[in-house]
Amino acid sequence: MVETKNTSPPSVPPAEVDEVELYHAKSFWTKYVFSQDAKVIAIQYSGVAIAIGLVALVLSSLIRLQLGFPEMFDFITPETYYQFVTMHGMIMVVYLLTALFLGGFGNYLIPLMIGARDMSFPYVNMLSFWIYFLAVLVLVGSFFVPGGPTGAGWTLYPPQAILSGTPGGKGLGIILMLVSLALFIVGFTMGGLNYVVTVLQGRTRGMTMMRLPLTVWGIFTATVLALLAFPALLVATVMMLFDRLLETSFFMPSLVEFGDQLSYGGGSPILFQHLFWFFGHPEVYIVALPAFGIVSDLISTHARKNIFGYRMMVWAIVGIGALSFIVWAHHMYVSGMHPYFGFFFATTTLIIAVPTALKVYNWILTLWNGNIHLNTPMLFSLGFIVTFLNGGLTGLFLGNVIVDIPLSDTMFVVAHFHMVMGVAPILVVFGAIYHWYPKISGRMLDERLGKIHFWVTFVGSYLIFFPMHYIGLVGVPRRYPELGDAAFIPDSVATLNSFISLAAFIVGIAQILFLYNLFWSLRKGRPSGPNPWRATTLEWQTPHTPPAHGNFGPELPLVYRWPYDYSVPGASEDFLAQNDPGPLDSESST
Amino acid sequence: MTNTGQVKVANSVNRAKGLPGLVEDWSSDQRAFKNVSWRKAMMWIFLLSDTFIFSIFLLSYMTSRMSTKVGWPNASEVFSLHIGHTNFPLLLIAIMTFVLISSSGTMVLAVNYGYRKDRKLTAIMLLVTALLGATFVGMQVFEWSKLISEGVRPWSNPMGAPQFGGIFFMITGFHGTHVSIGVIFLLVMAQKVWRGDYDTQKLGFFTSRKGDYECVEIMGLYWHFVDLVWVFIFAFFYLW
């Protein structure tokens, strides 16, 4: 008989921490609204994030309306165009992806996957959601104030962000944006402390760090990054609020505006850029690392193979996380810096490619010779790998100073970051929803609709963003509502822009399929049973589906193995769950 | 959270000593930090995040100070007290620093008495700490009003670079907010200790969880952190 993983009777260390008394909700309000159950909070987070994400999607259609068919729509002026672009970018990055991956998936999956009854601090967790909700309300509110939301670009660079030439700059727009960001950070910190402490200190017996599913590793590391990166943004927002409201000059040099000398002087706009990108670059990995982790689990489960190089994968996640703090100035090559600094940041940027490439190789080696089930989660995962690879490769170009300088602020950059941090993580979000929906609702999502949704989204995204690389290479700048008749722009650009816009509308509309599927399957979907994918991780082994309050039955599960025992020889099924002691010695040796 | 304050390291598991032991502990099951309760871990991680906030504030201060066109005011003149006919540079700030550092001392005593389950003395020490903290904030208010009366504003400053006012008010204000929040928590905690909530295991009003005297220590962590930050602010604003 082939050797299985355990040869001696499994031993599990005794419990170190007594069971925590859970808070039991008594009324509808405390159960579903002001809930302290991480699973409910997760759904609240996801619901709000997706709702505000739809706003960002609509905004992207408005952007594309203007770019594809300039001068056709009177309601899109340059000012509103800037507002659309700004709010689209900010919502997508912060309020959708960060909130969904950490607040949504983090809350749902961390306690279940590590075998805990709930987050460590359920009350703080609840506050986290409500402050996030408040942040979203303030953000939405900025659409309705006189002057509208800020149009400063999602990077909010001063001095323009708080001057009258920028939409929302002298009105309430920029103030509400900054307040909303500060609230978001406060709310996030409360949640983030929970996720980190729960992973570090709240695991079940037998669940060592090196037996954590990669999903948890990704979310955990991303949360640590967020806890260390958001402070820079918080400081920047506070200082900018001071500049705007009290006329301090932290970021403001002396300026003449419409012939008037402003009272500002002596501040440094570059300082803001450093603060912003010290947050901004780790932010890229805050949305990428959870995606990395989730994809690892999805392909392992749906290819029925153990993940290739688990330890390497963990170290790559941690290494990428650490490196992401020393590359930020690659966003500032054109702001002017000492050539040695450019050299330093280009080098660190390229070094990050090493652990990243390693992960891509490991995913491919995991798939290699696997028993690949081409179901929706798998399709989305494959889509992610290809797209991320694509965006990563253009990233290598942009990481080099001399290549970046001509490409900076062109549509090439827009195409690049949409590939790596727009399309790629969104594909994972979809894949993850198709994968975990059965656990959350007890019913399967419809596969056929799911596949249509995948192909339209995947192919559509390439139709949108592939041509955009070319448009950028010929020199079309980003954040321009209209190109006019610049001599260097060939006619093909206008044609391509209309084409891209059509593709974008189709992709946008196709998301209705997904929403429909979500709601339809809630009632009519095929009942899934507790473990439809025959997966090994603990969330699939709960006594109830959807998991009840407290997640597991009277006893917390004991963990005997890592999460990737698929296609194990000698096992009665083709997988061994993490809490499965496994075939006993005597059986396997006969 | 019940009982998470108590430490139970499994004896049946043999753990290596030294560096390998550290690695083993970190990756071992259930808990990465074996002797640390959830809430203490949370406070440490929060303080790490808060350290980043203060460091970034101070770094922003340094860059601003180095890049202004107008000279920075001379600390020993700006922060001096006139008493009678003499000028005492840094007198006020020396007293403030002394008060805050002393409050760290009384905090330590509170933690100590807490672990001895001496309800009264713990509560008294917490109150004294809160009082010293409030005194600090009071003197800060005095210092602010003095500067304001001399014409220093967030947006301007008669003695030199306009950034001085903005940054000074922003950073000391941010720190003062930390102290004030600490004072509020100290008062609440003193009341709880006095009532004996930690002995009777009364459930928290908001969190519905039981507290114990470890909470005093965790409060102490925060308080010492706020003191430590003050040392840096003191060094960078008043001695530079």
Ligand code: HEM
């Ligand atoms: C249907 C999907 C999407 C479409 C069609 C789309 C389209 C666009 C376009 C055309 C621009 C640039 C406009 C300009 O520079 O003039 C833009 C900007 C941006 N998008 Fe998207 N986008 C989509 C999804 C996403 C997603 C998922 C993210 C999440 C990371 C994202 C993040 C951003 C950011 C950060 C900007 C930069 C905003 C700025 O320049 O201030 N987008 N989007």
Ligand SMILES: [Cu+2]
């Ligand atoms: Cu970057």
